[in-house]
Amino acid sequence: MSDLDEREREARLLARAQSGDDDAWWDLLEPLYKRLLPMVQKVLKNDADVEDVIQSTLLEIYSKMDAYRGEARFSTYVWQAVKMRAFSHLKENLLHRKLLEQQADAVDSCRAPITPEQALLNSEQAHLVDRALSNLRPSDRDLLTEAVQDDGDAKPLRSPATAKKRVALHRARQRLKDNMEKLEGKEEDQ
Template identity: 30%
Template sequence: MSDAVSTREDRHEPTSELGLAERARDGDASAFRDIMQRNNTRLFRVARSVLKDDADAEDAVQESYLKAYTKLGEFRGESTLSTWLTRIVLNESLMRLRQGRRTAEITRTFEQESRSGRVVRFPGMAQGQDPEKAAATAQITRILERAVDALPIDFRVVFVMRCVQEMSVEETAEQLAIPQATVKTRLHRARLLLRRSLDEELGVSLTGTFPFGGSRCARMTEAVLARLGLTDMLPSGPNGNGDI
């Protein structure tokens, strides 16, 4: 299922998710699998926006799920489950970043990041792309991902949340605990920096970057269930793959 559908389904009403969390807390492995499959893409993208590495991001998300499972009793439905999980992933990712790297990038100010240079048109969505362009699109996607990785961390995280994961200004501000005006400022600055590093002719869908679905999504879900000792509690039948 597409990431766009997954994004929409992340935004359940808190009350509808409370029962799912309660079932998972009581040891219902299917419920916890459902939670993971709904949130894998969002959480992977958030972790990767901090850590800039697929493997590190996946490790951070797995560890966050383990921590979340032990704290399910603390979820009261006051926010969406995806918001609650995102906060855990952000904390885990930032902790790993602090442990492994200097923290100067985190506190770098807006003024320090200002650079002179030519601003070019930001690429739009590729429309009606034919199969012959698939290889070129894949290469362009990698170029765009590297450009996003090069952004300062506070700009990068906001950019991924707003433009890749398509979260609202309000939701982004809530999850990062910053004012909505700051979200808008950082997103604007991120776009300017990206325009300086990308070619005018690039055209790629941002919602297609940093994919995390199919076998990768299923593998991480099963790994977390195995580490929690919940595999044997699952009903027999297909496991289901990818984002729900």
């Protein structure tokens, strides 16, 4: 098919697509899609992102088809839009990765290496907490365990129905603290 024939075919299909003919839209895009795929793959190198970029760009063009002014061939318009979106996506991903790396570096720089003495101290503290917990009533242990598990869910105990539970939890924490202080006092005496 000559370039002139291709331009006429594209113009006819575009006119039908702009009037709401979905089949014409897909007929217009099918040969173009086959050329877009390798170009975007070269830019992004990630098949999942490639499909997302092409599809989201084509959907956006479809939803704003009346904005196409015809200054260039429709295929050129689509090609440029997809190419720009691919490079924009690549740039966003690179910036995102760079930010993640910077955050990871910041966290790593704040984290001091644990010395053997610190590891021993952490182990001793864990042992002390275990012993203090074992000296509590089962209901206090259950409350404290539930509070620690729920802490990740960020469910505040603020409703009137949970007022009793808040008080019981406060008391259980106080008893745990008292038990730990007693155990620490006994260890110091020995």
